Amino acid sequence: HPYMAVYTTAAGTLPCRIMLKRFLPYYKPYLGLAALDLSCALGLGLADLVFPAATKRVVDVIVPSGDLPALARFAVLLVLLYVVRAVLEFVVGYYGHVLGVNIQHDLRRDIYRHLHTLDTRFFDDTKTGQIMSRIVGDLFDLAEISHHLPEDLIMASVRLVGSLIVMMAIEWRLALVVFAIVPVLIAFSATFRDKFRKAFKRNKETMAAINEHIEESVSGVRVVRAFGNEDFETARFDEGNATFRASRIASVWHIGVFNTGVSFLSNLGLVIVLTAGGYAAFRGSVSMGAYIAFALYVARFFQPIETLVRSMELFQEGAAGFRRFLEIVDTEPSIVDVPDAVELASIRGDVVFSGVGFRYGDGLDRVLEHVDLSVAAGETVAIVGPSGAGKTTLCSLIPRFYDIEEGSISIDGLDIRHATIASLRQAVGLVQQDVFLFSGSVRDNIAYGRLGASDHDIEAAAKAANALDFIRELPQGFETLVGERGVKLSGGQKQRIAIARMFLKDPPILILDEATSSLDTMSELAIRESLERLSKGRTTFIIAHRLATIRHAARILVLTEDGIVEQGRHDDLVNSGGVYKRLYDAQVESLLVS
Numbered sequence: 001h002p003y004m005a006v007y008t009t010a011a012g013t014l015p016c017r018i019m020l021k022r023f024l025p026y027y028k029p030y031l032g033l034a035a036l037d038l039s040c041a042l043g044l045g046l047a048d049l050v051f052p053a054a055t056k057r058v059v060d061v062i063v064p065s066g067d068l069p070a071l072a073r074f075a076v077l078l079v080l081l082y083v084v085r086a087v088l089e090f091v092v093g094y095y096g097h098v099l100g101v102n103i104q105h106d107l108r109r110d111i112y113r114h115l116h117t118l119d120t121r122f123f124d125d126t127k128t129g130q131i132m133s134r135i136v137g138d139l140f141d142l143a144e145i146s147h148h149l150p151e152d153l154i155m156a157s158v159r160l161v162g163s164l165i166v167m168m169a170i171e172w173r174l175a176l177v178v179f180a181i182v183p184v185l186i187a188f189s190a191t192f193r194d195k196f197r198k199a200f201k202r203n204k205e206t207m208a209a210i211n212e213h214i215e216e217s218v219s220g221v222r223v224v225r226a227f228g229n230e231d232f233e234t235a236r237f238d239e240g241n242a243t244f245r246a247s248r249i250a251s252v253w254h255i256g257v258f259n260t261g262v263s264f265l266s267n268l269g270l271v272i273v274l275t276a277g278g279y280a281a282f283r284g285s286v287s288m289g290a291y292i293a294f295a296l297y298v299a300r301f302f303q304p305i306e307t308l309v310r311s312m313e314l315f316q317e318g319a320a321g322f323r324r325f326l327e328i329v330d331t332e333p334s335i336v337d338v339p340d341a342v343e344l345a346s347i348r349g350d351v352v353f354s355g356v357g358f359r360y361g362d363g364l365d366r367v368l369e370h371v372d373l374s375v376a377a378g379e380t381v382a383i384v385g386p387s388g389a390g391k392t393t394l395c396s397l398i399p400r401f402y403d404i405e406e407g408s409i410s411i412d413g414l415d416i417r418h419a420t421i422a423s424l425r426q427a428v429g430l431v432q433q434d435v436f437l438f439s440g441s442v443r444d445n446i447a448y449g450r451l452g453a454s455d456h457d458i459e460a461a462a463k464a465a466n467a468l469d470f471i472r473e474l475p476q477g478f479e480t481l482v483g484e485r486g487v488k489l490s491g492g493q494k495q496r497i498a499i500a501r502m503f504l505k506d507p508p509i510l511i512l513d514e515a516t517s518s519l520d521t522m523s524e525l526a527i528r529e530s531l532e533r534l535s536k537g538r539t540t541f542i543i544a545h546r547l548a549t550i551r552h553a554a555r556i557l558v559l560t561e562d563g564i565v566e567q568g569r570h571d572d573l574v575n576s577g578g579v580y581k582r583l584y585d586a587q588v589e590s591l592l593v594s
């Protein structure tokens with residue numbers, strides 16, 4: 001599978017070093033913010049080193065001297081220190097998150113832009129739910145980690161190094177005892193690295209599977225209802241939900257064992273210090289204040305180690321999200337402009353297929369083979385044939401939704417692969433069977449054909465599409481909202497909006513995929529009339545599903561698995577008694593029966 005291959009080979013196994021290299025540029029626009037955040041984190045780490053030293057002074061110096069004003073002055077100094085610390089903490093808490101949100105914004109921007117460059121095939125092969133969970137959930141985690149991780153690293157390192165230095169100064173032998181525990185902690189946490197990596201990857205995958213299922217069963221809710229398969233869908237959902245639960249439980253098991261182990265080891269360190277330090281104080285080799293300070297520093301020494309090892313957890317989680325981000329971002333589109341691509345401007349619209357062969361993917365059967373077809377500018381051809389013959393496919397090759405494997409397609413003599421994709425798609429208009437309306441007003445939906453079109457042009461387009469009358473009757477006319485939260489238009493009304501869009505777009509080449517479901521006679525007439533108007537002067541391909549609608553077409557192409565097997569006018573094709581005649585007879589018969 002082409003895209004899955006990209007997923008598993010490239011980004012799925014990227015080493016951390018490379019991922020870091022890919023992630024760092026996201027900090028670049030926010031260097032000031034990052035510097036502020038991290039320097040405040042540094043300050044926080046330093047501030048936390050003061051308390052044990054202060055305690056030592058109070059116990060060893062101030063209390064024995066009985067100097068009450070000195071104690072008060074000391075207290076005031078400490079309050080000031082904590083005021084400063086509070087400011088630092090606020091800055092880290094607020095601006096750190098601002099940094100994270102900014103990075104999240106940029107990551108999301110990049111992945112969204114990239115999505116629109118990807119081949120149509122990517123969308124054939126990737127579930128919407130998968131894309132959604134990568135763009136929404138995974139990036140949220142990543143944003144949190146993008147600032148918490150460096151903050152933690154800095155604070156923890158300062159506390160670690162600072163407390164170590166002070167401990168060495170107070171009593172180096174005792175400090176060495178403490179230090180002996182560090183390698184044990186590191187070795188312990190190293191055993192968890194792979195476990196975390198696998199667990200977090202699996203969490204994200206199972207979550208994405210849930211999203212995928214929700215997306216599908218919601219968009220297909222009518223099918224679910226029509227078949228009364230709610231229980232079946234629910235059971236499938238429960239299965240996915242249970243898989244996620246199991247995956248999550250497995251990872252919190254690791255987290256549980258890991259956290260417990262780390263805490264236990266550092267508590268063990270505390271006991272050792274308490275005992276060894278108590279012994280030293282007992283022997284009189286350290287002062288009482290130094291002993292207390294030491295015990296407080298040890299806590300400040302182990303805590304950052306715990307933080308650091310926990311950062312590893314965070315890092316693995318962020319890495320899992322970033323890998324999934326990169327899987328999409330690293331998917332290269334294959335349909336891109338060639339270096340010297342030319343603009344297709346003011347073209348006439350001659351379309352020529354020569355020796356075209358196409359298949360949807362490696363290992364799949366050829367859908368089209370040796371297709372030769374020449375359509376003159378302004379000509380209208382109707383394409384008919386049994387379903388699955390490749391009518392839709394043939395037409396989707398013209399705007400390069402897919403690239404052909406063999407032969408060439410040219411417009412006005414220029415191979416479409418040498419034209420810029422933007423200008424090619426500007427030159428080709430496509431009216432699809434199921435019209436997609438965006439949420440917004442009727443006006444917005446028509447203006448989609450040419451963004452920024454004037455009200456006058458929009459109304460003219462609606463008129464040409466025979467849509468003006470029904471639009472005027474809508475509650476708010478052109479401003480009526482359609483789409484998910486707006487009024488529901490009938491199939492025929494949607495078709496006319498799509499046709500109005502096309503009048504605005506005004507492309508020299510037109511592809512009409514005739515609606516398969518039959519419309520009421522009035523709509524049908526209105527639509528047929530407006531389509532005739534639309535196709536005037538344009539090279540037009542009509543994918544016809546009902547032969548009645550193309551009886552009068554000047555040129556009918558009959559496409560089967562063997563390519564274009566017949567072409568001509570309706571009467572001639574019927575008289576010649578070939579494939580067309582059989583298709584025609586079948587349709588007439590089904591009409592008579594019904």
Ligand code: ADP
Nearest residue numbers: 124360367385386387388389390391392393394
């Ligand atoms: P028609 O429009 O004549 O009914 P299509 O062009 O839709 O036929 O389909 C032609 C063949 O290509 C069918 O066998 C169909 O299964 C296959 N096909 C269509 N779209 C895709 C796709 N996106 N990926 C893989 N195969 C496809």
